Amino acid sequence: MTDITTTATPEVTEVTETAPAKKATRTKAAAKKAPAAKKVIEPTKVSKRREVVAEKAVETKVKADTQKVIPIDRIDRDPNQPRELFDQAKLEELAGSMRELGQLQPISVRYDTGTRRYTIIMGERRWRAAKMAGLSEMTALVLHGAVGGSRELLAKQVAENVGRADMTAMEEAKSFKDLEKAGYTIEEIGRMCGKSPAYVGWRIDLLKLCDSAQDALAKGLLGVNLAWYAAQLSPQNQMRFLSRYTQGGFANDRDAEAFVKACRAEEERRESQGSFFVLTEETSGKKGDVQESILGDHDVPEEERERIISERSKLTKKIERLSAAGEILAELATADPEELALLLAGAAGGVDVHNKRIGHLRKLTGQVIANLTKAQAIASVRAGGIAINPDAVALEAPEATEGTTEAEVAA
Structure with a gap:
């Protein structure tokens, strides 16, 4: 009996000592794998978050517009401004108001890093009046990211000016045509400016007027409706109709319109x-x-x-x-x-x-x-x-002989 007990005891002891050793080995293996998993996943997620945050910060910086006071002699008009004519009397009225009350509404400008000057996007009338009033500086909203001559900037300028009482029909016509050249459709132009497509097309048709007729329209010597009908004529007949019209050759515009349609x-x-x-x-x-x-x-x-x-x-x-x-x-x-x-x-x-x-x-x-x-x-x-x-004209035209100039043939 004593021998059996003595023999069993070491076996149990041996088993008891061996089992914990195996568990310790597994724990060490798991501990080795854990750091490897952190190196593959966590740093990548952090770097991506940092990139996204950085991109948003740059984007926010570009889009953030600032309002500041700018010396008036550092502000220039935009040569692509849709409006070309400004009512002098109304400018003087606005200048008088600015002398008394100052500038009530900021203008919009863009900054040119090359020249370190500002170009007007919206508010040229206020800028002109401010110069007449003797103001030395103006409050302006600087639109960062605005590119001069871009279709988006042009669209803003046209939409801001179209429909104003002092914008001429020819200015509207040229503005709509510029937008069309920039890739906008007639329907898109109409929606942006609050006009029907027919109105936009009607205005663009005025560009077919000869220079004299455009000048007469701009000066108010020719009505817009009559000018549109006249624009359908050939340039030669436009000139001759205009001569007759301005000399009082028609009793009224209705007779003149009927004449142009018949022509x-x-x-x-x-x-x-x-x-x-x-x-x-x-x-x-x-x-x-x-x-x-x-x-x-x-x-x-x-x-x-x-x-x-x-x-x-x-x-x-x-x-x-x-x-x-x-x-x-x-x-x-x-x-x-x-x-x-x-x-x-x-x-x-x-x-x-x-x-x-x-x-x-x-x-x-x-x-x-x-x-x-x-x-x-x-x-x-x-x-x-x-x-x-x-x-018949081609047959009757004299042929130029050697040494004869085109001017001599035409004469």
Whole structure:
């Protein structure tokens, strides 16, 4: 019994001593792996966070605009400013206000690191008035990151100025065209400036005006609506129409507009026939000349001339019969209202029915007048212009001989 106990005891002791040794080995292996995991993951996450924070700091620094007081002699106007004309009287009013109250609203500028000067983005009118008022410095919002001549900066300037009462139609037209060249669509320009696409396109069309017509529009000698119609004409006809218009050749703008429309229609008609139409410098205005120009020896067949003469006779006879209606209307116009009430009250329909009949005639008369105004414009255009056949001009042009200059040939 003693031997068995003695033998078992060492085995148990041996087992007890061996087991803890294995656990210690595993713990040491796990301890070795833990630092390796920290080296791969943690530093990478930290560096990424630092990069993101740094990028945001740079971005914030670029976008942060600052307001500061700048000496007025370090501020320049932007040569790409949409507005070119400034009302002198209104500038003087603003200058007077600045003398009394100072600058109430800051201007917007960008800083040029090369010249170390500031260029106006928005507020040139205030800057001009401040100089007139004798101010030595101005409060300005410096827009960091703004690039001169960029499409975004141009869009801001145009949107800020369009719609102002003192911005001319030609300034708007040039501004819209610059935005279009910068890559904006007509629809985008309209949305940015609060205008319809039709309005934007209408303004851009004004750039087709010749220089003299643009100048007349800028000076208020030519209305915007009439100018748009004139812009559809060829440059030569624009010049001749403008000469006639500024010399009082039309009773009103409605007649001038009808003339321009008729002129454009005649240009299109002649183009379809392979020629082009040019208004003459002066027109005689004689009825015979007008009739001959309408008949057109060169473009109206003989049978058509006979039809025109026949229809003309019928139409003029009908118009002559209107003289009787004119006498009746004149009588009603001068009649005593008391007498009219007494006579027509007992008639069928009373005064109301007869009043509606005259109102209907008045409506028709207005339509007839509008139609005849167009007809008068067409007749005037054809009487005041000539059709030129390009082929005929080419055949009749003298050829330059050796030693002959182009100027001599043209003469």
